[in-house]
Amino acid sequence: MSNYVPTDLLIEILVKLPVKSLIRFAAVSKLWFLPLKSIYLRIVDSCDGLVCLSNKSFMIFPQSRGVIWNPSVRNHVVLPDPTINPKDAYISVLGFGVDAGRTHHKVVRFVYCRNAAGIFTTRVEIFSLKTWSWRRLIGGVDLTLGAYPSLLRQVLLNGVVHWLIEEKPIGDNSFRRSYILAFDVGDEVFGEVMLPEWEAGGSGFAKLSIFLINESLGVVKSTGESCDVWVMKEYCVRESWTKLYTIRLFEKIENVVAFLNSGEALLALENSRLVVYDSETKHTKDLGIYGTPSSLYMYNYVESLLLLRGRTY
Amino acid sequence: MAAETGTPTTLTLKSNDDELFSVAESAAILSVTIRNMVEDGCAGGVIPLDNVDGKTLASVITYMNGISAIPADEEKKKSYRDKFLSDKDFETLADMVLAANYLNMSCLMDAVSAKIAQVMEKKSVGWVRRKFGIENDYTPEEEAAVKEEHKWTFEGVETDDDN
Numbered sequence: 001m002s003n004y005v006p007t008d009l010l011i012e013i014l015v016k017l018p019v020k021s022l023i024r025f026a027a028v029s030k031l032w033f034l035p036l037k038s039i040y041l042r043i044v045d046s047c048d049g050l051v052c053l054s055n056k057s058f059m060i061f062p063q064s065r066g067v068i069w070n071p072s073v074r075n076h077v078v079l080p081d082p083t084i085n086p087k088d089a090y091i092s093v094l095g096f097g098v099d100a101g102r103t104h105h106k107v108v109r110f111v112y113c114r115n116a117a118g119i120f121t122t123r124v125e126i127f128s129l130k131t132w133s134w135r136r137l138i139g140g141v142d143l144t145l146g147a148y149p150s151l152l153r154q155v156l157l158n159g160v161v162h163w164l165i166e167e168k169p170i171g172d173n174s175f176r177r178s179y180i181l182a183f184d185v186g187d188e189v190f191g192e193v194m195l196p197e198w199e200a201g202g203s204g205f206a207k208l209s210i211f212l213i214n215e216s217l218g219v220v221k222s223t224g225e226s227c228d229v230w231v232m233k234e235y236c237v238r239e240s241w242t243k244l245y246t247i248r249l250f251e252k253i254e255n256v257v258a259f260l261n262s263g264e265a266l267l268a269l270e271n272s273r274l275v276v277y278d279s280e281t282k283h284t285k286d287l288g289i290y291g292t293p294s295s296l297y298m299y300n301y302v303e304s305l306l307l308l309r310g311r312t313y
Numbered sequence: 314m315a316a317e318t319g320t321p322t323t324l325t326l327k328s329n330d331d332e333l334f335s336v337a338e339s340a341a342i343l344s345v346t347i348r349n350m351v352e353d354g355c356a357g358g359v360i361p362l363d364n365v366d367g368k369t370l371a372s373v374i375t376y377m378n379g380i381s382a383i384p385a386d387e388e389k390k391k392s393y394r395d396k397f398l399s400d401k402d403f404e405t406l407a408d409m410v411l412a413a414n415y416l417n418m419s420c421l422m423d424a425v426s427a428k429i430a431q432v433m434e435k436k437s438v439g440w441v442r443r444k445f446g447i448e449n450d451y452t453p454e455e456e457a458a459v460k461e462e463h464k465w466t467f468e469g470v471e472t473d474d475d476n
Contacts, residue, residue, distance in 0.1 A: 004446035005407050005429075009414055012422065016430035024466035027438045027459045029447050 044096045050095030051303025072303040088113045099186030100159030105129045141190045164210045196241035213259045245279040258298035268293045332367030345417035356410040364415040369408045374452040
């Protein structure tokens, strides 16, 4: 007979494969990549009891769909298909937030496109849970591709979603421009927030990441040996950036994960340990939680009744 | 009624290449497709099975007879299934998956798909494409990126011998 096994029966076989083989066969074709696609669910952010999830659509599937989930009421909605799906789409990233009046939740989607000449452009569309539709933003934002990995972590503060934009140095030129991209969820406009004016030496070899620290915008500059914690005491006032403290430990700090309301920092150390760091005593406390640096995240969560009846939000 | 149990009913199955097979009804109704035909009274003459060829049907009937002869002992049934599938090559297994699906035999379907998964486990991406007739729709760059991201899964892969 020698017919090939049809797709619907293929699933019967694939679910019986060991994980290692299943992942290897993602390279067979885009269809065989699908089982992995559904595995890589990533939390975009959480606010007002809603958790926004997206597929970690690494290069291959820019048309990733978003999910909004309320774990308390055990309901979720899958966002409709996005409208920007060009042939030259390269990668897409989702953001999630609520306006300052906390009445209007929106998802913002960046699509990076690469044309035949290798030129990158960014297109943006916004999904409103209230109108249940996508709307394209015309001439919204200009980003280079080097900026995209930083979009994986966002900070929502006072109705504005923030991402750290770090342009990659090109060639030997170590100059790079870093800033915080801000998206006002209510007005749907983009802006920039300036980073602190670093002392001489700049941020050339340091790793930057942004955080919410005591209801203010914070930035951590890590060199591997130490981490400087900065906070912007007055929103959008560059001069108000203040260095709170420097974290220096005997062990290597892989990642700063988050800041607790108490002001303590959550750190991912070598050997995959998660610890709480107290800046007063300079001591760490082991939490007994283990994970690779890229698997440890913290999101604020409060219960709410939103999405209790699904789409009628 | 006593007479019926004394002489077991025999069904005649016809493959899509016109081979005829006799099989005890008690064994044949392991297939939900055949059982439905019997219950609907459509099994009086020859039962045509348009999606199964003679070679595969012969194999499936061997399985039907073998497994139905084993009393309700899941351990023994499992070891029979393992032995039955142990010498089958990939093409035969692929044909059997299609037949098991068409005949609606969930126990055979499960066993054969598990066996195929076992055969595939250490095979290369190229082997899978050939055996499943899959066209590679990645660009070379995309394929390289997928392989690079999951590099560790390519350790211990058998070299292709197409067995």
